[in-house]
Amino acid sequence: MDFSNFLILRDELSLVFLILCLLMFDLFASASGRRLFQPVACVLLLLQILFTAFFSGDSAEAFGGMYTTSPLATMVKIFMSIGTLLVFLFSKTWIENDHEIAKGEYYYLTLSTLLGMYFMISSGHFLLFFIGIELAAIPLACLVAFDKHKPASAEAGAKFILNAAFASGISLFGISLLYGGCGTLYFTDMAAVLNPANLLQTAGMIFFATGLFFKMSLVPYHSWTADVYQGAPANVGAYLSVVSKMAAAVSLFLIFVKVFGAMAQNWKPIFYALIVLSITIANLFAIKQKDIKRFLAYSSISQAGYVVLGVITATAQGLTGLIYYLFVYMLANLAAFGIAAIVERQSGDARISGYNGLYKTNPKLSVLMMFALFSLAGIPPFAGFFSKFFIFAAAIQEGWYILVLIALLNTVISLYYYLLIVRAMFITPNDNPLPAFKSDTASRIAMTVCFIGIVLAGLASCIYNRIGMISDSSFNAPVAAIHVEEIQVNTALPADTVSDAFSGASQLHEVQN
Amino acid sequence: MEPIISMEYYLIVSSIMFFAGIYGFITRRNLIAILISIELVLTSTDINFAVFNRFLFPHQLEGMFFSLFSIGVSAAETAVAIAIIINIYRNIKNVEVRNIKKLKD
Amino acid sequence: MNLLSIFVLLPVLMLAGLFLSRTRAQVRAVAATGASLLLAAAVILCVLFMGERQAGNTAPMLFTDHAVWFPTWNIGYSIGVDGISVLMILLSAIIVFTGIFTSWNIEPLPKEYFMWFCLLSTGVFGFFISLDLFTMFMFYEVALIPMYLLIGVWGSGEKEHAAMKLTLMLMGGSALLMLGILGVYFASGAQSMHIMDMAQADIPVALQRYFFPLVFVGFGILGALFPFHTWSPDGHASAPTAVSMLHAGVLMKLGGYGCFRVAMFLMPEAAQELGWIFLLLTGISVVYGAFSACVQTDLKYINAYSSVSHCGLVLFALLMMNTTAMTGAVMQMLSHGLMTALFFALIGMIYGRTHTRDIRQMGGLMKIMPFLGVAYVIAGLASLGLPGLSGFVAEMNVFVGAFQHSDTFHRVLTLVALTSIVITAVYILRVVGKILYGPVQNPEHLKLSDAVWFERFPVIVLIVVIASIGICPGWISDLIGQALFPIVERLSIAAL
Amino acid sequence: MQDVLILRIVFGFLAAIIAVFSVMAVTSRRILRAATYLLFVLFATSGLYFFLNYSFLGAVQLLVYAGGIIILYVFSILLTNTDQESRAPIFSLRRWLAMLATFGGIALMIYLLLTNTWPEATMDTSAEVNMRVIGHTLMGSEKGQYVLPFEVMSVLLLACMVGGLLIARKRS
C-alpha cells in the first residue's frame, strides 16, 4: 500500500484532522473551554483554508484514479471552506444560546458534510462519489433537524432525509445501469466507452443525475427545498443553499462534461429543460412568498438554474463562469441568509413583513441585505452582475440564444421579488419596526466579509481572471480534453446497430466519419 | 456458454423491486413504511450491481464492492432516518406523513 | 489620469463624502461642491475638446484610454469621447447640478437621497464616456437601479407601483440589451468589446437582423419607444422633482444615445433594413404621446407624455439616418433634456406649494408666483418649438433632415410627425392657460410665495442654457456633425 | 440438466419471494408485517447473492440487513406505537400517478433491459470469489481496490453515529 497516495489527499486530510481536533476538543474540554468552541472552530477552519491555499498542488491522481485533484478542485474546496467558515461565523448566537450541549456536534457534523463534498469534487470513481454525496447528505439531515425540539425543524429533517434517500436510491439505480453498460465505474474509463446511442446508458445517466439534480434542487427535483430551508435553522439553510449547492454544481459540471461528455447530445436537452423550468417556476413561486427563508429557497432554486447554464456550455468559459457565479452567489446568499437568521432571532419569526421599515432602525443591516439582494438579482456594480454576465456570455458563445433570453427575462421577474424585500426594508412604512440591535462580533465579521465580497468581487477583476486561469488549465488538462468535444451522432440511431458497448468508442468514430 | 438463468430475469426482478419501492415511497402513509420502501429501492440496486458484475464483468469486483458499500451506506442512512423519525414522534406523537405538512406554500 | 475618469471618480468621491457627512449642512456642501466640480469639469472638457478639434485632431474619439479588465472576454475599461458624448456629459452635468439645488430641502433622509443621486450620476457619466460595450452596459444598469429607491422612498402618489414598474420595464429592456450586446460581440468575432474594434469587424447581416431589434428595443425602452413607454408617465409622476429631472433629462437620453452608438453604429445594414419598423413605432410615439398629453390632468403626466413624444422624435430622427436629422436628434436630446428638467423642476416647485398637480385645481398662479409662471411659460414655449429656444433648432434639424430623405415613405412619416408640433402647442397652451392664467382657482393659493434663491438658481441656469442653444446652435451642430460623420458614413455604405 | 432445472426452480422461488413480498411490503397496512415482508425480501436477496456465488456479499446482506436494520425497524415501530397504518382514501391522485409511474417505469426498464446489447462476458461466470481477493481489494490502493472508499465510509459511519445520537438523544 502506497501511503504517498494519501499526501495527495492533503485537502481532505487536513479537514479530517480538523474534525478530529474538534471532536477531541469536545470530548476533553471543560465546560468553560467549550464556550470557546466557536472561535476555535473558526480559527481552525481558517487555518485549514490557509493550509489548503498555500499547499495546493498540481493535478494528480491517487488510488488508481479513484481520487483526482487539480488546482480547480482545490480552489472549489477553498471556496466551500470559506462558505462554511462564514456560516460558522453567522452561527454563534444561535448555537450558543439554543444548543448549550450540542454545539460541538454542529461543527463537526457540518465539517464532515464538507468532507463529503470535498470527495464529491475530487472523486474519480462512482463509488467514492456516491459515498461522498451520502456523506454530504446524511449528517446534513441531522443538521436540518438540529433544532430538534422545534417541530418545523424535525419535519424538515424528515423531509430532507427521506427525499435524499429516495433521490440517492434512484441515483444508485442509475449508477448500476451505467455499470452494466460500461463495465467500469472509473470516470475516465467510463468516459471512453460511453455510447450516446445506447438507451440503457442514457437511462442510467438520467437516473444517476437525479442525485445531483436533487442536491442542486432543480425543478422538478426541487420541491423539498423550500420546506427544508424554512424548517431548518437559518444557518443550516444557508449552508445547504450555498456550500452544498456549490459542491453539487461543480461535480455536475465535472461529471457531465468530463464523464458524460460523449453523451452531450443526450443531456443537453435535459439541462435545457431543467434550466428553463427551474428558473421560471422558482421565480413564479418566489413572487408570492411571505417567509424570508422560503423566499430565499426559491431564489436559490432559480439561481441554480443560472448555474446550470455554465454546465450546459461545457466549455472552459462555462466552467469559469459557473465557479465564479457560485462564489459570488455564495457571498450574497450567505449575507442574505445570515441577516435572515439574525432578524429571525430578533423578531421571533421569519415573515417578510417583519422587514418593514428595517432601514430606520438597522440601517447597516438593511443596506447589506439590499446589496446582497441586488447582487443576487445581478445589478451592477455588485458582483452578481458580473457573474451573470459572464455565465450568459459563456452560454451565448455556445449559441444558446433562446435559453439565455429566457434566463434574462427571468432576471426581470427575479428582480421584482428581490425588490419586494428592498421595498419592505426601505419604503414600506411601519410604525413599530424591529428595534435597533447589535449583532455579535462573529456575525459582524462575517457580514463585513460578505459586504466587501459583494462590492469588490466583481469590480476587482483579478478574482474572475484567476478563476478563469485555473479552470482553463484544469479544463484543458489532457484527461478531459478528448471527451469534451461534442460528438455528432443522431440520437435516433437504433440501439441494435451498436453491437458492443465496449467497441462503442470506435463505433462512434466510424459514425463520425 | 449460456448461463443457467439469463441475466435479464435477475434484472427484471430487481426492477420490480425497485419500482415497488418507489410505489411504496409515494403511497405509504407512515414514515417508517416509507423507510421500508427505500430499503427495497436500495436493495434492488445492490442486486443489479452484483448481477452485472457476475454476468458481464466477472473478471473484476467493482459491482460487488459497490453493493457492499451500498449496504453500509443504506444502513447508516436508515439509522439516521429512524433517529429523525423518532424525533418527529417525540415532537408530534405520531409518524404519519399527513401530520408533517406544516411546511408548505 | 485621464480627464474623463474624473467624471466617474468624482461622483464616487461624492458618495464617499456623503457617507461621511453627518449634518444636513455637510451633505448639502458635499453635494453642491461635487456637482459644481462636475459642471466645471464638463465645461473644461467641452473647451478642451473643441480646442483639440480646432487644432485639427480628427480622430473619431478623443481623450481615449484603455485598460484591460477581463481578458477572457476582452473587456476593458475603455473610455473616450466624441462631440456627442461631450455634449451629453455637459447636459448631464448641468442637470445634476440643477437637480442638486432643486432637491435642496429634500426630506426625509437627505444623505441617502444624495448618495443614490450620486450613484445614478456615476452611471450616467460612466455610460457616456464608455467605449467598451460591457462597461457601457454596466454603467447603464448602475444608472437605472437607483431610480427604484429614489422613486420608492422619496416619491409621491402611487410611488411603489410606479417605481416597480419603471424598474422592471427598464430592466426588461436591459435584459434584451444584454442578449443583443453579447450576440453582437460573438457574431462580430471582434477581438474586443471596444465599440471601435467591433465596428471594424463585419457582423453578418443575417445575425444583425436578430440583434439589431434586441439592442434597439433594449435602449428604446429607456427612450420611451412606443409601445414600451408606459413606465414613463407613472414613473415621472411619482418621482421626486430632481429625480424626474435627471430621469427625463438625462436617463432617457441614454436610450437614444445607445440606439445610435451601439445599435445603428455596429449594425448599419440591419438598421437600414429594419429601420422602417422602428420608424413607424417612433412616428406613432411622436404623435401618440402628444395626443395623450392633451387630455391629462396631472402636470407630471402631461410632461411625461410630452417626453414620450419628444423622445420619440429623437429616435425618429436617428432612424432617418442622415446627418441633418441625426444632428437634430442629438440636439433634441439636449433640448428635451434641458427643458424637461426645467419643467419638472418647476412642477416640483409648484407642487411643493400647492400640494396638487391636478391642473383643474389650479389657476391664476402667474399672479401669485410670477417667477415660476414666467419660467413655466418659457419652458412651454421651448417645448413647442419657439425660435430662439433650443426646441426649435432641434425640431427644425429633425424635420428638415427627415424630409431630405429620398424615400417617400420617410417623408410621409415626417409629415405625420410634423403634426405633433401643433398638438404640442395645444397641450402646452392648455396647461399654461389652466394653471397660470385665468382667475385664481383656490383662494388658499393666494398665500403662496414665489421661488426662493435655491429654486431660482437652477431655473435660471436652465433657461439660460436653453436660450443660448436656441440662439447660437452653430457650435453644437458642428460638434455633433463631426461626431456623426463615421456613423452616417457607415449607414450610407450599408444603404448601398 | 437436473441441476439446471433445480437451480431454475430455486431462482424462480427466490424471484417470486422478492417480487411478491416486495409488493406486499409496500401495500400491507400493518407496518410490522411490512417489516417482516421486507425481511423476507432481504433474505431472498441474500439468497440471490449466494446463488450468484457472492457468498460474502450474501453474508453481509444477512448480517447487516436482517441482523441490524430489521431489528432497528422493529424497535422503532414498537417505539412509535404505529403498527396500524391509517386508512388511505379510496381514490387518490397521488396513488394513481404512483401506479402510472411504477408501471411505466417497469415497462420502460423491461424494454430497455431486453433490447439492450450487453457487453460480452469474458470469463467464467460462476467462480466463487476468494475471501483473500476480497480482503486485498478492500485494502488495496491500486486501481480496482477500495481502501479510500473504505476510509471515507468510516467517516460516514462516524458522522452518522454522531448525528443519529444527537437527534435521537432525549432532550436534556
Place this chain on the structure above:
Amino acid sequence: MEYSILILILPLLGFLTLGLAGTRLKGKTAGYVGTALLALAALTAYCTAAQYFNLPRIDGIRPSLRPFNWEWMRFTEHLHIDLGILLDPISVMMLVVITTVSLMVHIYSLGYMEGERGFQRYYAFLGLFTFSMSGLVVATNIFQMYIFWELVGVSSYLLIGFYYTKPEAVAASKKAFIVTRFADLFFLIGILLVSYFTRTFDFGLLCSGDSALFASAMGKTFMGAAVLSWATALIFIGAAGKSAMFPLHIWLPDAMEGPTPVSALIHAATMVVAGVFLVARLFPVYYFFTPEVLHGIAYIAAFTALYAAIVACVQTDIKRVLAFSTISQIGFMLVALGVSGMNGHEGTGYMAAMFHLFTHAMFKALLFLGAGAIIHTVHSNEMSRMGGLRKAMPLTHITFLAACLALAGIPPFSGFFSKDEILSAVFAFSPWMGAGMTFIAALTAFYMFRLYYNIFWGKPAEHEHPLHEAPASMTSPLLFLALISLVAGFLPFGKFVSSNGLEYIIHLDVRIAVGSVVIAIAAIFAARSLYRNGTSAVPDKMAGFFGVFHKAAKNRFYIDEIYQFITHKIIFRCISRPLAWFDRHIIDGFLNGLACITGKGSLAFRWMQTGNLQSYALLMIGGCLLLLFWVLFL
C-alpha cells in the same frame, strides 16, 4: 445700409431690458424707455427708406440689398438658415409701416394703458413684436421668415393674453396661437417641399424665376397636381392662417380680447398682413410656376372679403366689426395679388395690394386706436353702450370719421386710391369679380358708417362717469394717423413698389372710380338713414326679413361652432381621450396583465408544494421518467 440692423436691434433691446428689469422699473419709465427705443427704430426705418428709395435703379429695377447675411444654422450642404436683412421695395415699405404704427401704438399706450398692472410687460411684448415683425419682413430666406413668423405668433399670443386673469383673453390667445400654428404647420410643410426640390431657402434664388430650380418639383405630381402647386398652396395656407382668410379667420375676432392698441398694431396693421406680404414676397413663384394657385388665392380671398363684410354688418361689438372689416380688407389685398400679373399694366394688382396694405395699415390702426379711445371712455365694447359721442370726443370723432371715409373709399382719402387700383385690377381680371368686389366695397362703406353713426350719433347711453376726450398721448397718434390717411393716397406708390420692380405710374380708371364712389356714397347714406338717430325700425325689420341669414351672420355663420365641434368633439373626444384610455388600459393594461399572469402563474404551480414529502418524490420520479421518455423516444 448696415445701420438698418438697428431697426431690429432696438426693439429687441427694449424687450430684453424691460423683460429682464421687469417690475423693478416704474411703469411709466418702462413706457418711456420702450417708446424712445421705438422712436429711434422708426427714425432708422425712415432713414433706411429714404436712402433706399433714393438709390439708383439698376436697369430700371430697384435693387435688393442684403446689408446682413449671417449663416445661423446649417442643415445640409445646400440648406442653411441664414439670418439677414433683405432690403427691397416691399420690405422697406413694410418696415416703415411697422415702425410707424408701432410707434403710434407705443405713444398711444402711454395713455391708454396707464395704471395697468404689467405695464412693463406690455412694453416688453410690444418690443418683441416689433422686433419679430421687422425680422419677418426683412427675411432673406423663407426659413428666416418662418422663424419670425413663429415669433410674431408668440408675441401676438402674449399680447392677446395680456389680461391673463380674464378667461376670455386666455381662451382667445390660445385660439389665436393654435389656429395660426396649425396653419404654420402647412407653411412649414410647404417650405420643406419647396426646399426638398429646389435645395434652397433663399428668396433671391426662389424669386429669380429660374425654372430650372423648380423643374423637378413641377415634374412630380401628387394627386393630380404638381408637387410645386401643392407646396405653394401649403405655403398659402400658412399665409391664410396669419392673415385670417376663411376658414382660418376665426381667431382674429376673438383676438380682440387683447388691449386695443395691440389690436391696432398686430391685428389690423401689421401681423395680419404678413400673409399678404408672404404671397407678395413669393409672387414670382406663384405667378410663373403655379398660376392656378394664385387664382385660387384670389377666389378664396374674394369669398373671405364678402363673408367678413357680411358678418361685419351685423356685429355689435365695435372691435369685432373692425376685426371683420380687417379680414375683409385683407381679402381685398389678396384678391389683388391673386389677379395680378407681372409686367406693366398687368402688375397693377400687385402694386394695388401693397398700396392698400400701406393705406389700410394706417387707417385701420387709426380706427382701432379711435375705438380704443372710445372704449377707454365708455368702458365697453358694445355699440349699444355708445351713441352721441361726437360732442364728448370731438377729436376722436373727426379722426374716426376720416378713417371711415378712407375705408369706405371716398376721395381724397387714401383708401379711395388704393381700393380703386384693386378694383381696376380685378375688373381687368374678371368683370364679374370686379362687380362683386365693388359690392363688397359698398358693404364696407355701409358697415363702417353703421358703426360710425351708432357710436357718434343717436341718443347717448347712460354712463356712470362723465364722458371725456382722451388724453393728448392718445389723441396725438390719432391725429397723426388721420393726417396720413388723408394724404397717403397721393403718394406715387407705383414709383416705390411694383410687381417687377420697374416704375409704375398709377392712373385712375375713371369709370371704376366714379362707380365705386357712387355706390359707396349710396351705402353711406343707407347707413345714415338707418342708424343716424338710432331709432329707425328698419334694421330690425331687415333683420326679420333676412331671418335665419341674419342670425347666422350674427353668429359668424357658426364657423366657431364648427371648429369647436372639430377640436373638442373630434380631437379631444375621439382621438385624445381614446388614446389616453388606450394607453392606460390596453398598453399599460397589457403589461399589468403580464405581471398579473406572472402572479397567477405562481398559483398555477402551487400543486408542486403540497407539503407532502411523497408528492415531492412523485414529482422527482415522474420528472425523471418523463425526461427519460423524452430523451429516449422523442
